[in-house]
Amino acid sequence: MKFIINNNILIKNLQKISRLLVKNTSLPILDNVLINIKNGMLSLTGTNLEIELVAMIQLSTEHISGTATISGRKLLDICRNSLNSSNIEMQLNNNKMHIISGNSRYILTTLPYDSFPVHHDFHHISEFFIPSDILKKMIEKIQFSMGKQDVRYYLNGILLEKTDRSLYAVATDGYRLGISKFFLKENIIPFSIVIPRKGVIELYRLLNIPKQPIKVLVGKNNIRVHIEDLIFTTQLIEGQYPDYKSVLLENKNNFITLNSKLLKQSLLRAAILSHEKFCGVEIHIRNGQFKVLSDNQEEEIAEDRFNINYTGNTVKISINVYYIIEILNSITSENIFLFLNNANNSIQIEAENDASILYVVMLLKR
Template sequence: MKFTIQNDILVENLKKITRLLIKNVSFPILENILIQIENGILSLTTTNLEIELVSKIKIITKYTPGKITISGRKILNICRNLSEKSEVKMQLKEKKMYVSCENSNYILSTLSADDFPNHQNFNHISNFHISSNILKEMIEKTEFSMGKQDVRYYLNGMLLEKKDNFLRSVATDGYRLAISYSKLEKDINFFSIIIPSKAVMELSRLLNTQVQLLNILIGTNSIRIYIKDLIFTTQLIEGEYPDYESVLFKEKKNPIIANCTLLKKSLLRAAILAHEKFCGIEIKIEKNKFKVLSDNQEEETAEDLFDINYLGDTIEISINVYYLLDVINNIKSENIILFLNKSKSSIQIEAENNSLNAYIIMLLKR
C-alpha cells in the first residue's frame, strides 16, 4: 500500500469523520481509521459500531492498492501541523505505516483491516433521492422532541417513514410531539424506521453543507445516505413506534392566533420565575388578552400580558414553558396558531399558512 495526497485535502476529509473515534480499551481498533485505496479511490472509514462514516477521495497520482488501520487522532494531529499544500506520502511496510512530508517523518503502528467492523454488505428495501436542505429542515423541525435516555428505547430516536406519497419525520418523548412532512416527487417502496438520536444529531451536522441531492437507501436494520463524497450509515432502533396519528387533532376549531415575537418575549419574561423542576406556567386567554403567569417554590410570582385578536370563550391552561419555547423557536412565520382539544389535555401548534409541520404538547394538570 502506497499513495501520495495533498495535505489540506487529507485534513479536510479526516475532520469529517474523526468525531466518531472513541476510546475503547477492550476494542482498540475503534480508535483507528480504516484506510483503503483501490480503483483510484482512497477511502477513509471510522465507526463507533452504531454509526459509520466513509469519506472518498479521488487519487490522480500513482499508487499501490491495499488497506490497513491506523490511529485516527495521531494521523489527524500529524497532518494538522504540516504545511497545507505539502504532499503527504504514506506507505505500508512490515505492518508499519510510514508517513513523510517535506522534512518530517513518522512511523505509526497499525492494526489489521480484517478486524475493522464495517457495513460492507448493505441490502436495501427502499431507495429515494431528496434535497439536503429539505431533509435538514425536517430534522431541525422535529429533533428537539426526541426522548433522552427514555426507558421506552424506541422514543430515543426519530421516526422516518414514507406514507401517502409523503416523507415524514416524527419525534416524541411522550410529553410532546413534532411532525414534519415533505412531498416525494416519485413513488417509492413503503418504509418506517427509527433513527437513533445520536445518529440524527450527527446527520444534521453533516448536512451543514451546500445544497445537494442525497441518495438514501433504507435497509432492514440500517440506513445509508450518500452526501456527495461522504457515506453515512447507521443502525436503526428496533421496535414499534407509537401511533402518533391518533394524537394529531382531527378537528381544529377556535384557533388562537398570536404574534410569535410577542409570545416568545412574554414567555421568556414569565419563565424567569417558573418552578425550577416543573417549569410550568399558566396561560389565560380572554377578551383579546393573552396573559402569562408563573410562580415558583419560593412563592415568587410573575405576570405578563399582551394583546391578541380573540373573542372566544375564556381559556385557562398550564404548560411547560420550555416545551412551548422550543416550538416557537422552530416556527419562522410572523404568527403562530394554537388549537385546544376537547378534553383540554393538549394543544396543537402550527405556523400560519404552513401545514407541513405540526406540534403537540401535553398540558399540565391544574
C-alpha cells in the same frame, strides 16, 4: 499499499470522520481509521459501532491498491503539524505504515483490517433522493422533541417513515410531539424506521452543505445517506414507535391566532419566576386578552399580558413554558395557530404559513 496525497485534502477528510474515533480498551481498533485504495479511489472509514462515516477521495497520482488500519488521531496530528501545501506519502511495509511529510518521517503500527467493523453487507429495501436543505429542515424543526435517556428507548431518536406520497419525520419524548413532512415526487417503497439520537445529531451536522440532492438508502437495520463525498451509515433502533397520529386533531375548526414574537416575549418574562423543576405557567385567554402567570417554590409570582383578536370561550391551561418557547424558536411565521383538543389535555400548534410542520404539547394538570 502506497499513495501520495496533498495534506490539505487528507486533513479535510480526516476531520470529517475523526469525531467517531473513540478510545476503547476492549476494542482498540475503534481508534483506528480504515484506509482502502481500490480502482483509483481512496476511502477513509471511521466508526464507533453505531455510526460509520466513509470519506471518498479520487487519487490523481500513481498508487498501489491495498487496505490497512492506523491510528486516526496520530495521523490527524501528523497532518496538522505538516505544511498545508505539502504532500503526504504513505506506504505499507511489513504491517507498518511509513509516512513521509516534508523532512519528517513516521512509522505507525497497524491493526488487522479484517477485524475492522464495517457495513459491507448493507442491503436496502427502499431508496430515494431528497434536497439536502429539506432534510436538514425536517430534522431541525423537530429534533428538540426527541427523548434523551428515556427508558422507552425507541423515543430516543426520530421516526422517519414514508406513507402515501409523503415523507414524515416525527420526534416525541412522551410530553411533546413534533412532526415535519415533505411531499415526495417519486413513488418509493414505504418504510418506517427510527434513527437514534446520536445518528440524528451527526446527520444534521453533515447536512450543513450547499443545497443539492442527496441519496438515502433505507435498510432493515441501518440507514445510509450519500452526502457529497461522504457516506453516512447508522444503526436503527428496534421497537414499535407510538401511534403519533392518534393524538392529532381530526377537526380543526376553532383556533386562536397568536403573534409569535409577542407570545415568545411574554412567555420569557413569565418564565423568570417559573418553578425550577416543573417549569409550568398558567395561560388565560378571554375577552381579547392573553395572560400568562407563573409562580415558584419561593412563592414569587409573575404575570404578563397582551391583547389578541379572540372572542371565543375562556381558555385556562397549564403548560411547560420551555416546551412552547422551543417551538417558537423553530417557527419563522409571523403568527401561529393554537388548537385545544376536546379532551383538554393537549394543545396543537401550527405555523401560519408552513403546513409542513406541527407540534403537540401535553398540558399540565392544574
